[in-house]
Amino acid sequence: MIPAGNGGNGGNAGNAGVVVAGAPWSDRTPVHVRALRNIWNRLLIGSCVVAATLVVLPLGLILWHLLAHGLSGFNLAFFLNMPKPVGEVGGGMANAIVGTLIIVGLGAVVALPIGIASGVYLAEYGRGRFATMVRYTADLLGGVPSIVVGVAVYGLVVLPMGRFSAIAGGIALGILMLPTLIRSTEEIVRLVPQSYRQGALALGAPRWRVTQQVVLPAARSGIVTAAMLAVARAAGETAPLLFTALGNRFWSLDLDQPMATLPVFIFDYARAPYDDWNRQAWTGALVLVLLVTVISAVLRITVRRIRAR
Amino acid sequence: MSHVKVQHRGVSADGVYKGLLAAAAALVFVVVALIVYEVARGAELSIRTIGWKFLTQTEWDPVADKYGALPYIYGTLVSSLLALLIAVPLGVGSAVFLAEIASRRVGSIVSFVMELLAAIPSIVYGIWGFFVLAPFLRVFIEPWLIEHFGFLPLFRGFPFGIGMLNAGIILAIMIVPTIVSISREVLLATPPTFREASLALGATKAEAIGVALDAARPGILGAIILALGRALGETMAVTMVIGNTNRISLSLLDPGATMSSIIANEFTEATGKLYLSALVQIALVLFAVTIVVNAMARALVYWATGGRRDVAGAA
Numbered sequence: 316m317i318p319a320g321n322g323g324n325g326g327n328a329g330n331a332g333v334v335v336a337g338a339p340w341s342d343r344t345p346v347h348v349r350a351l352r353n354i355w356n357r358l359l360i361g362s363c364v365v366a367a368t369l370v371v372l373p374l375g376l377i378l379w380h381l382l383a384h385g386l387s388g389f390n391l392a393f394f395l396n397m398p399k400p401v402g403e404v405g406g407g408m409a410n411a412i413v414g415t416l417i418i419v420g421l422g423a424v425v426a427l428p429i430g431i432a433s434g435v436y437l438a439e440y441g442r443g444r445f446a447t448m449v450r451y452t453a454d455l456l457g458g459v460p461s462i463v464v465g466v467a468v469y470g471l472v473v474l475p476m477g478r479f480s481a482i483a484g485g486i487a488l489g490i491l492m493l494p495t496l497i498r499s500t501e502e503i504v505r506l507v508p509q510s511y512r513q514g515a516l517a518l519g520a521p522r523w524r525v526t527q528q529v530v531l532p533a534a535r536s537g538i539v540t541a542a543m544l545a546v547a548r549a550a551g552e553t554a555p556l557l558f559t560a561l562g563n564r565f566w567s568l569d570l571d572q573p574m575a576t577l578p579v580f581i582f583d584y585a586r587a588p589y590d591d592w593n594r595q596a597w598t599g600a601l602v603l604v605l606l607v608t609v610i611s612a613v614l615r616i617t618v619r620r621i622r623a624r
Numbered sequence: 625m626s627h628v629k630v631q632h633r634g635v636s637a638d639g640v641y642k643g644l645l646a647a648a649a650a651l652v653f654v655v656v657a658l659i660v661y662e663v664a665r666g667a668e669l670s671i672r673t674i675g676w677k678f679l680t681q682t683e684w685d686p687v688a689d690k691y692g693a694l695p696y697i698y699g700t701l702v703s704s705l706l707a708l709l710i711a712v713p714l715g716v717g718s719a720v721f722l723a724e725i726a727s728r729r730v731g732s733i734v735s736f737v738m739e740l741l742a743a744i745p746s747i748v749y750g751i752w753g754f755f756v757l758a759p760f761l762r763v764f765i766e767p768w769l770i771e772h773f774g775f776l777p778l779f780r781g782f783p784f785g786i787g788m789l790n791a792g793i794i795l796a797i798m799i800v801p802t803i804v805s806i807s808r809e810v811l812l813a814t815p816p817t818f819r820e821a822s823l824a825l826g827a828t829k830a831e832a833i834g835v836a837l838d839a840a841r842p843g844i845l846g847a848i849i850l851a852l853g854r855a856l857g858e859t860m861a862v863t864m865v866i867g868n869t870n871r872i873s874l875s876l877l878d879p880g881a882t883m884s885s886i887i888a889n890e891f892t893e894a895t896g897k898l899y900l901s902a903l904v905q906i907a908l909v910l911f912a913v914t915i916v917v918n919a920m921a922r923a924l925v926y927w928a929t930g931g932r933r934d935v936a937g938a939a
Contacts, residue, residue: 356828363725366717370804371737373797377744377752384755432648440642449649452656458918459659459911460857462884466891466907467659470666490655497652523641551745554859554884558891578747582860585751593755600748608743 385601388594393602398564398580404591408599410566411580414481415606417568418560418576419550421485426492427542433493434500434538439526441501450498457494464490465555473559481574484560488549495545503537504530547611551603553578577603663911666904673898678905684870684886686894691902693909695870699788699880700910703862704855706792706876707799712848714796715803716837719844722804723811724819724833735805742801750864753794758785758865765789766877777874784867789876791866795858799851806850810843810928811836843928849921857914859884883910 392407399406433453437446464487472483507530515525531538553576556562561573562583577599584596670678674691681692722731762785773779818839819832827835837844867879868889881889883906894900 352828356830359830359833360725363717363721366714367721367726367734370714370718370800371734374737374741376756377748380752380756381748429648429651432645433652436645436649440645445646446649449652452652454922455915455918456652456656458853458914460859460884460914462857462859462887463663463907463911464659466666466887466904467662469891470662470904471658493652493655522638526641548743551747553745553747554888557888561892578745578860581747581751582864585754585864596751597755600751603745604748607745608740
């Protein structure tokens with residue numbers, strides 16, 4: 316009759332007739348059981364707090380080490396200089412930084428129109444089976460490992476072209492941006508109040524003008540934010556670039572030639588047996604994180620400011 | 625007359641507009657179909673030559689043109705499961721903290737940190753695991769594990785620092801935001817009456833949370849499986865910290881390799897036709913596994929939140 320042991324999480328043993336998982340208080344509950352349940356309560360809640368702390372901890376550590384190892388090499392030379400030949404100390408990653416911007420830009424050019432148009436379709440017309448299938452396929456694409464996308468683009472673009480190229484890298488990154496773009500655009504366009512559409516339709520505007528001239532302007536800042544996030548995410552991708560854009564130790568702006576990118580450079584430099592290169596890899600990682608987080612945040616705020624005006 | 629004409633023009637412009645948007649949306653099918661087609665085509669030679677033995681053989685010798693993917697499949701599974709073992713209790717605990725315990729302010733700070741964690745590129749986790757975590761494990765953790773738990777085959781061997789354990793920890797850090805953000809959402813979606821009722825019956829806070837967790841179980845399971853999908857496909861961080869040797873070892877301290885790490889390491893160097901095709905076949909296996917895992921996860925999350933949760937937008 317009396318619950319033995321702790322009355323912990325889900326322990327309703329002994330309390331006949333009570334279906335709720337937690338054992339209720341009863342006047343007949345012995346004092347030591349109450350005490351045990353209290354201790355158990357504190358223990359569980361305390362361990363949740365500990366878990367949250369442990370989860371937040373790595374971010375602090377990673378940021379700390381990024382600054383500790385990367386800051387010493389973080390100077391103008393890093394952004395302006397080209398990589399030095401093997402064995403020579405110094406040099407920067409100018410070509411890789413520019414390369415990353417170009418390839419990410421290419422990816423955005425490919426993905427933004429398609430992704431945003433698809434998202435608008437899903438939000439404005441997305442009721443039927445076709446839309447459900449699009450949603451499901453976009454989610455599925457979002458789950459495909461980026462390295463598999465790299466392998467596919469290698470076969471689809473690199474092999475027919477006969478060489479690794481910035482274009483191939485851009486296409487790979489564009490594919491990786493698509494799913495996030497589609498689903499978040501849909502979500503944001505859905506947030507535009509129905510009354511906007513109704514008002515415009517009541518004034519006699521055809522549907523396409525309602526979408527184009529009323530709904531989209533209302534959703535613009537949200538769409539820009541979503542786009543920035545998707546693009547920034549892709550900027551950090553390394554795996555698909557390994558066998559699409561490959562890498563390049565020299566200055567190159569040719570889109571149909573191999574091109575250096577920051578993530579691939581970091582990867583190569585981190586694994587190299589030279590201390591100086593390892594140090595540069597840290598600086599590169601710091602730059603990449605800044606590129607992905609800070610710049611996108613700043614852009615987002617700027618867009619909000621402009622919108623507010 | 626003119627009225628009819630205007631009407632007609634309006635309708636057709638609408639049709640064109642909708643058609644354009646729909647065409648863009650249909651491109652998603654084309655992209656996925658092309659990926660499937662290309663990976664399947666690339667793997668065809670390997671599938672025809674090696675067959676099912678590919679999945680069960682342990683020998684990977686490009687010089688002798690022999691390819692068996694078992695060590696990589698093993699490495700992917702073990703590193704991902706290890707990551708889940710670490711990330712699930714921490715992630716669910718944090719989600720409970722965020723949804724049930726924390727004040728709104730603390731909650732928003734932790735959520736912000738989660739978003740940042742999710743935004744850090746995988747290569748950065750890799751470099752951290754390689755230069756920071758590996759020495760730490762080598763000097764402090766692994767010798768201790770060997771000394772005290774060396775009788776278990778799991779902790780036998782030499783403290784390399786890089787290896788399965790390092791990969792598992794790094795993966796855990798990377799997938800924890802997924803588990804936290806979705807579990808939190810699922811917990812918040814359970815009716816507050818569940819907690820209120822159990823509290824009213826005299827349950828302690830932890831017991832009331834237990835009731836909510838019970839109700840949220842399918843959704844949390846979905847979050848975990850979704851995180852598993854991420855861990856299975858993760859490449860760069862793992863490639864940097866797992867050590868890249870193709871052997872199957874019970875010990876978590878030993879280096880290994882995963883399906884994605886072998887592709888990342890050898891794809892550009894693969895010279896032979898069969899060699900390249902074997903690597904593509906690994907990509908095909910990885911693709912198939914992640915699709916199954918993701919489909920399961922999405923179905924669970926969708927069911928648990930009544931379709932409110934948009935998994936694609938999850939961090």
